[in-house]
Amino acid sequence: MKKIIKVCALTALAATPFMGSVAEASDYPNRPVKFVVPWPPGDLEDILTRMVAEDMAKETGKPATVVNKPGGAGIVGASDVARARADGLTIGSFVIDILTTHLLSGNAPYEKDTFEPVGIFLDYPFVLATKADSEYNNIDELAKYSQTHDISLGHFGYQALPTAITFKVAEQEGIKFSSNAAFDSNDCSTLANGDADVINTTTQQILACLNSGEVKLLTSLTRERLSIAPDVATLNEQTGISQTTWNGLFVKKGTPEAVKARIAEIAQKALSTDRVKEISKTTGAGVYWVGGKDAEKVIADDYEAAKTLLEFMKE
Structure with a gap:
């Protein structure tokens, strides 16, 4: 009997993190959400991220705001997200450089696997x-x-x-x-x-x-x-040079899949509105959605491609 009780206790302990993640995901967001844009206000990633935040606040009833943290060519803002909890309450709106050239040049105070993509949504013009x-x-x-x-x-x-x-x-x-x-x-x-x-x-x-x-x-x-x-x-x-740039939403590694799915659901809905289509039309920006494993592949491919550009990057 004692052996059975011990096994059950160990099973319960092993399940605790998972159960916590499920509970956390079911009522997401249970506190205000912060979107971090590592650039000054006014550019496309800022405008579109604000629209996602506005729609999230309307749909969930919880505050969702955008905080601009420029500096270090995006590193200051990215570092803020890197220090956050893996709960989806701090979301980074990152340009491709954060996940590629900054890492390759040794500039980043975070690791290659610090962040996980929610989805890539913007092809910068x-x-x-x-x-x-x-x-x-x-x-x-x-x-x-x-x-x-x-x-x-x-x-x-x-x-x-x-x-x-x-x-x-x-x-x-x-x-x-x-x-x-x-x-x-x-x-x-x-x-x-x-x-x-x-x-x-x-x-x-x-x-x-x-x-x-x-x-x-x-x-x-x-x-x-x-x-x-x-x-x-x-x-x-x-x-003949074909490299382009994109922007996406990222969270800290370990964020529950259900939380990432909820963020993606809200973001995709916000980015399909007429006001976003008008922005795309007037600026030439490519607005779309690539999530999950497809987003991970895009990042991995661009990371390899960025290696060829290191010689053109200065300290």
């Missing part, structure tokens, strides 16, 4: 842009112009994947940047103030001056031509 009156209109013309003129580049940091891609383009195509600098925000003022002649940014950051005709695009770092600039050839078309 990254572009190279310049003033409308610049004497170059594409990558080839920029390369030729840079041989005899000083051209400065503005980007989001040396460890940001789009920056590495831009440096790779410069080496391959013979673009000579006389100087370059990292900015937390590369917007209309960066060009207007003369802080940079060419900027690596997203269409959302320059939408106002793009629509006004003050700024033009040299290329887009996207899979297909932007809906808002169908005449501008992609980087792949101009150079």
Whole structure:
């Protein structure tokens, strides 16, 4: 009898973590949820994450807010999520760099398996842009112009994947940047103030001056031509370089599967609304959903692909 009681007790102890996870998932969220965006407010990942948070609050009746924690090219915000509990109450809205180039360069204070994807939802409309009156209109013309003129580049940091891609383009195509600098925000003022002649940014950051005709695009770092600039050839078309960037929702490793499924359910519903479709239409952003094992494969593949860009990343 004592042996049976002992076995039952051990079984109960072994089941305790699982039962706790089930209980935690059934009433998720039981406290306020925090979405961490490691960039300043206003760009696409911030806007779309806020929409997900708003819909989560409406559907669950619990507060869900977005906290912007810029710094370190995304590392400050990512570190905040890394320190959180694996309960789904802290959700990171991360660009691809957090899971690839930062780790490969040894910059990250977290491990490769610190986070688990809930889902990838955004294909950034990254572009190279310049003033409308610049004497170059594409990558080839920029390369030729840079041989005899000083051209400065503005980007989001040396460890940001789009920056590495831009440096790779410069080496391959013979673009000579006389100087370059990292900015937390590369917007209309960066060009207007003369802080940079060419900027690596997203269409959302320059939408106002793009629509006004003050700024033009040299290329887009996207899979297909932007809906808002169908005449501008992609980087792949101009150079054969096909890397793109994405953003997704991530939680701490060990978060219950049921909790991740609930977050995914709410996020997918929010991202399928008409207001999100309008944002996609006006900015050229690709909004979709890749979750579960498919998201894990995307990350694994991009991690391997990012290794080839390390030589173009500076300390």
